Amino acid sequence: MQSEEGAKITKRFFEALYELKNRRIIRGKQTFTDRYGINRWNLNALEKGQGTQNSVQLDWLTYLVRDYGISGRWLLTGEGEMFARTSPKDKGK
Known part of the structure; x- marks a missing residue:
């Protein structure tokens, strides 16, 4: 069973994914899962609260x-804010 804090983090994770999609930074969840070798069905099950994985x-x-x-x-x-003011890749430049 997922803790209350874990559930909030998981919710924000999906909020961020959908915001990335809304801003057309990614096309959708499949773009994210393909890029990082994540099982899309597991990600979908997590979002729906199903399956064996209970946290991001x-x-x-x-x-x-x-x-x-x-x-x-x-x-x-x-x-x-959801987005950092500077990208982590830009730090130190």
């Missing part, structure tokens, strides 16, 4: 933060 994998959160500029703070706590 940490790797998936990392992909959103590292490759799409989603705020790690927002993903984990719900605080701040």
Whole structure:
């Protein structure tokens, strides 16, 4: 069973995916799953609350933060903006 905090993180993960789609950064969930070798059926089952996986994998959160500029703070706590002010790839330049 997923903890209350885990459920909130999972919800924000899917919110971020749909926002990336709305902004046309990705075409949809399949773009994300294909790029990272994620089983799309497992991802869909997680979103629906079905299947054996009951929380989002940490790797998936990392992909959103590292490759799409989603705020790690927002993903984990719900605080701040969904998108980081600067992309993690731009830091240190």
